[in-house]
Amino acid sequence: MKYLGIDPQKVKIGVFDFTGCEGCELQLANKEESLLEFLSLLEVVNFREISSDSSQDYDIALVEGSISRKDEIERLTDIRARAKVLVAMGACACFGGVNYLKNQYPLKDVVKEVYGMHSVETSKVKRIADVVKVDLNIPGCPVSKSEVESIIVSIVVGAEVKIPKYPVCVECKQNVNTCVVDLGKICLGPITRAGCGAVCPTGKAGCLGCRGPAEDANYGSLREILREKGHCESEIEQKLCFYNAFNGSTEK
Amino acid sequence: MIYKVITKNEFKKFINGLIGENQTFGPKQVDRRADGKAVYQFMEVSSFDEMDLNYTVTYSSVKNFFLPFKEELSHFKFSDNDWEQAVEYRVNPRVIVGARPCDINALAILDKILMRGAFPSPYYIARRKNTFLIGMDHEPPEDCFCKSLGHDTVHRGFNLFCEDIGEQYYLTINSSKAFVFLKNVKAGKPTKKDDVKLIERRKLLRESFQARVEVAGLSSVLDIEFKSPVWKKWGDKCLNCGSCAMVCPTCYCYGIEETIDVGMKSSRKERVQYSCNLVDFAQVAGGHNFRPLKEDRLKYRFYHHYRGFAENADDPICVGCNRCGRACLAGINPREVISDLQMEG
Numbered sequence: 001m002k003y004l005g006i007d008p009q010k011v012k013i014g015v016f017d018f019t020g021c022e023g024c025e026l027q028l029a030n031k032e033e034s035l036l037e038f039l040s041l042l043e044v045v046n047f048r049e050i051s052s053d054s055s056q057d058y059d060i061a062l063v064e065g066s067i068s069r070k071d072e073i074e075r076l077t078d079i080r081a082r083a084k085v086l087v088a089m090g091a092c093a094c095f096g097g098v099n100y101l102k103n104q105y106p107l108k109d110v111v112k113e114v115y116g117m118h119s120v121e122t123s124k125v126k127r128i129a130d131v132v133k134v135d136l137n138i139p140g141c142p143v144s145k146s147e148v149e150s151i152i153v154s155i156v157v158g159a160e161v162k163i164p165k166y167p168v169c170v171e172c173k174q175n176v177n178t179c180v181v182d183l184g185k186i187c188l189g190p191i192t193r194a195g196c197g198a199v200c201p202t203g204k205a206g207c208l209g210c211r212g213p214a215e216d217a218n219y220g221s222l223r224e225i226l227r228e229k230g231h232c233e234s235e236i237e238q239k240l241c242f243y244n245a246f247n248g249s250t251e252k
Numbered sequence: 253m254i255y256k257v258i259t260k261n262e263f264k265k266f267i268n269g270l271i272g273e274n275q276t277f278g279p280k281q282v283d284r285r286a287d288g289k290a291v292y293q294f295m296e297v298s299s300f301d302e303m304d305l306n307y308t309v310t311y312s313s314v315k316n317f318f319l320p321f322k323e324e325l326s327h328f329k330f331s332d333n334d335w336e337q338a339v340e341y342r343v344n345p346r347v348i349v350g351a352r353p354c355d356i357n358a359l360a361i362l363d364k365i366l367m368r369g370a371f372p373s374p375y376y377i378a379r380r381k382n383t384f385l386i387g388m389d390h391e392p393p394e395d396c397f398c399k400s401l402g403h404d405t406v407h408r409g410f411n412l413f414c415e416d417i418g419e420q421y422y423l424t425i426n427s428s429k430a431f432v433f434l435k436n437v438k439a440g441k442p443t444k445k446d447d448v449k450l451i452e453r454r455k456l457l458r459e460s461f462q463a464r465v466e467v468a469g470l471s472s473v474l475d476i477e478f479k480s481p482v483w484k485k486w487g488d489k490c491l492n493c494g495s496c497a498m499v500c501p502t503c504y505c506y507g508i509e510e511t512i513d514v515g516m517k518s519s520r521k522e523r524v525q526y527s528c529n530l531v532d533f534a535q536v537a538g539g540h541n542f543r544p545l546k547e548d549r550l551k552y553r554f555y556h557h558y559r560g561f562a563e564n565a566d567d568p569i570c571v572g573c574n575r576c577g578r579a580c581l582a583g584i585n586p587r588e589v590i591s592d593l594q595m596e597g
Contacts (some may be wrong), residue, residue: 214531
């Protein structure tokens with residue numbers, strides 16, 4: 001298949017999961033109406049959800065999940081050494097994700113709460129970028145298949161990879177929604193990177209920030225707005241911590 | 253202009269007739285805010301009774317019916333050695349009921365830029381020409397300041413305008429289409445009594461305005477206060493979320509996006525609504541951002557609105573509906589920002 005008479009290069013990809021729900025990987029296998037076209041751009045050499053191949057020869061490694069065990073560090077380091085490009089895919093890989101909540105508690109208590117008598121080896125949760133160099137982040141919980149498609153197309157044709165820099169509010173207003181903050185809820189849309197089509201606020205649920213911070217996000221202003229609306233500090237903090245995506249949110 | 257009067261009952265029949273034949277949009281209550289206030293939007297309606305013509309103000313303007321937030325300008329199909337371009341800007345006829353005078357004046361401003369400017373947009377023209385626009389007067393919400401900008405009354409840009417004189421609407425007919433449509437319903441010539449009622453109604457509305465913005469000499473004030481600390485004061489609050497521009501009836505700044513479909517056999521060129529408040533609006537190739545600060549981005553939006561651009565004969569493009577002020581979570585609103593600047597002087 002040619003694009004403007006030029007044979008696009010098929011990129012060899014491997015998809016790897018660490019601590020996460022594998023939901024982002026499932027997204028890659030979703031959107032059936034364009035799945036064949038999507039796969040025709042790629043040579044999938046390692047992706048346990050869709051193929052039994054397990055080659056170690058890939059150009060792009062799509063990495064899902066956060067890092068919470070020693071053996072994961074070794075595996076990830078090995079993947080980094082083999083991949084030309086390493087992509088952190090999803091909120092867990094990019095920010096630590098929901099898993100990161102565990103870091104608020106002593107490890108001993110966490111293991112006991114989840115596994116009871118059957119203790120397992122575990123460590124504090126790390127983002128992929130805490131362990132190896134990341135070339136590209138695709139945020140989201142889960143990632144949007146359309147966004148992954150457009151990124152892959154950009155890579156194949158050699159175009160700039162574009163991910164919105166502005167906040168979710170833009171897409172929310174474009175959906176002609178009622179502002180969730182006006183409905184009395186906490187919404188992190190004003191500080192969260194767009195690209196999701198404002199799916200949560202469109203369903204009248206406040207944004208939890210799974211796509212991480214928009215560029216130059218105004219944390220101070222949003223905190224003040226939410227406080228003035230009567231939301232207490234701990235409630236705001238809880239939302240900001242949900243995906244561990246707003247480390248810089250205490251900055252003024 | 254031709255004037256007629258129509259009873260409200262007959263008007264309902266007239267609108268239901270239009271709804272039966274055309275895709276029709278009107279004001280509908282969509283939500284209730286935590287503070288109890290109703291939220292209205294222009295939505296598609298299938299009968300007259302679905303609309304609430306006594307609505308206060310819609311959260312979004314009617315702009316996006318003419319300048320959609322995302323619009324395909326051009327479609328491309330690729331074959332091995334060639335490509336084909338297709339441009340489509342035809343739209344089906346449709347009706348909008350209940351636009352307020354400031355909303356119609358906002359469209360008249362967009363007409364100046366997008367129909368009669370140096371670069372007319374066939375996409376905009378197609379949507380504008382194929383929309384039958386019925387305007388309606390109203391008692392202004394307390395934070396509307398359209399009177400200050402001279403947009404509380406309207407003389408052009410609509411097909412039909414209705415003024416509420418009690419049992420009847422006083423109709424201003426501004427297109428042959430409206431004249432022909434009205435032949436099918438009972439609409440009479442206004443009597444002297446109707447004229448008196450109309451004058452009283454207009455006087456009442458004129459006197460109902462509570463909010464006011466001093467616009468005399470505003471463009472000079474803006475020139476003088478270019479470096480005012482007022483910009484930082486409000487810029488520090490600004491979320492740069494673009495909500496103001498999305499709900500604004502005249503903000504028309506846009507970006508162009510090109511997307512190759514995943515099958516690599518076709519691509520699209522789209523116009524997407526953008527805002528000068530967004531962080532990368534003034535970012536250019538190579539990464540340099542001409543407006544790196546929140547206050548700069550906020551300031552330039554005010555400059556476009558109140559100082560104007562040459563393409564718009566340097567007229568303000570703000571009509572005073574205060575939708576931006578209502579949508580802004582940070583409480584940034586033209587009235588207070590402008591008053592702050594004037595205090596500086």
